[in-house]
């Protein structure tokens with residue numbers, strides 16, 4: 082199937098060719114690139130900003146794997162299924178937890194340095210929803226930065242991995258048979274490749290990370306605008322579970338008007354014994370869940386939100402004063418520094434915290450080999466929905482998912498290459514031209530999308546709140562169409578392309594969230610407070626209709 086829609090953009094002015102083009106340079110994208118190279122395929126990594134600017138380098142807590150004495154993949158599986166609230170794909174979870182420990186060992190062999198005890202063993206901590214210490218960490222609370230450093234250094238030393246930074250990927254290109262054959266992109270900057278171009282490839286891998294920027298307050302960096310999901314929808318691929326957005330319970334509260342990326346206070350701080358308290362110092366998680374502050378994230382985020390509502394408060398507090406200065410400095414240097422930079426000293430004062438958008442459990446639907454519903458288009462990492470997270474991701478399973486399924490994609494591509502099933506592709510130029518150009522909203526639409534989404538589709542959702550959000554989003558799309566009809570279209574440029582992607586992803590997310598009339602995992606409906614297994618123990622599959630509107634259909638039970 083060829084793309085029915087594309088972003089409005091100039092005709093490509095240059096063309097490059099590779100074997101496998103990978104979009105995104107976080108843990109998922111770089112792992113694919115390194116592994117397809119081992120199979121003798123050329124790889125090109127295209128990334129929107131610098132190589133290390135995705136969510137990966139921000140990860141604090143660590144990476145979960147059954148590495149500790151007495152721990153087993155089976156126990157990791159159980160904890161993951163509980164957090165996923167009945168809609169995990171158990172086979173995908175089994176793959177994650179059984180292949181996870183060796184994937185982490187291979188990451189270490191690539192050069193990532195994890196924290197170790199005096200005996201040389203990897204130190205493991207606990208996070209919410211885990212019944213065991215199984216989170217490996219690096220640099221105390223700088224795990225993602227270390228993983229990113231190691232992977233970036235490995236790709237930089239491989240001359241057969243071509244790296245294109247500051248390049249925004251726009252849309253998929255296919256051949257006459259509908260197989261992925263490359264993509265269009267816009268390179269920002271000067272040099273041989275500048276402006277809109279095309280990359281021809283035998284296969285395309287999307288590893289574009291999350292979509293936290295559809296909300297006003299998020300832990301995600303500015304690049305997390307859901308581009309991969311939007312591209313996949315336009316390309317005719319199925320996406321799923323978009324309604325399951327995880328709101329991290331403890332994000333540093335920076336005031337009522339704070340927008341964009343906000344500093345995270347990792348769950349590992351609670352794992353090491355910090356308490357959640359209200360302004361009176363009451364530990365309100367006690368009695369709410371057997372794991373108290375270490376209950377799964379959705380439970381903690383809901384409890385904080387409820388307490389904030391009951392007390393008319395804008396935030397709660399995380400109290401880790403009893404750690405003392407030395408522990409803060411050695412175990413949580415990043416969090417300590419970011420709190421102090423905002424005028425809060427966790428050694429002497431409780432930290433003001435509130436929930437913010439953190440992780441997209443849903444994404445582009447893939448099978449166990451990372452294949453999407455479009456032949457030759459693969460997806461892995463946060464942009465994908467392999468089925469491992471269900472309705473709620475278990476803490477520190479995402480870096481692991483990025484690693485494990487990236488390796489699986491590389492293995493699939495290697496197998497296809499060896500079997501002669503990965504030939505060069507010829508782009509179907511007529512089909513690319515026939516795709517309808519999406520009217521671009523002005524760049525200011527980004528902030529409006531974020532406001533609408535935080536108000537209508539945040540931690541608390543109802544039919545009424547989502548109808549408001551949907552109406553606001555529809556108006557933005559209508560205004561963009563109107564400007565085109567009036568011959569005053571927004572300029573095609575990075576800001577307007579990102580705004581178009583945010584608008585599409587937000588519209589799809591609200592459509593799915595409005596349809597799911599139950600509360601499950603991190604999807605919390607005030608008007609449907611119960612989990613409804615009879616009707617909703619299944620996925621909603623979203624695709625783009627010919628009109629360009631996303632349509633969600635419940636999967637057969």
Ligand SMILES: Cc1cc2nc3c(=O)[nH]c(=O)nc-3n(C[C@H](O)[C@H](O)[C@H](O)COP(=O)(O)OP(=O)(O)OC[C@H]3O[C@@H](n4cnc5c(N)ncnc54)[C@H](O)[C@@H]3O)c2cc1C
Pocket residue numbers: 104105106107108109110127128129130131132133134135136137138139140141142143144145224225248249250251288289290291300301302304305306308309345439440461462463464476477478479480481483
């Ligand atoms: C603050 C924070 C803390 C976290 N802590 C943990 C943790 O402790 N443990 C854990 O397991 N997970 C954690 N997570 C989640 C985890 O970091 C992410 O899910 C994971 O790193 C995603 O990796 P990725 O490779 O899929 O995407 P990313 O690392 O986000 O990389 C995406 C890449 O795609 C690029 N890109 C996006 N759109 C385009 C486009 N149109 N064209 C070209 N390039 C594009 C970006 O520039 C970037 O390079 C945390 C996340 C955050 C934000």
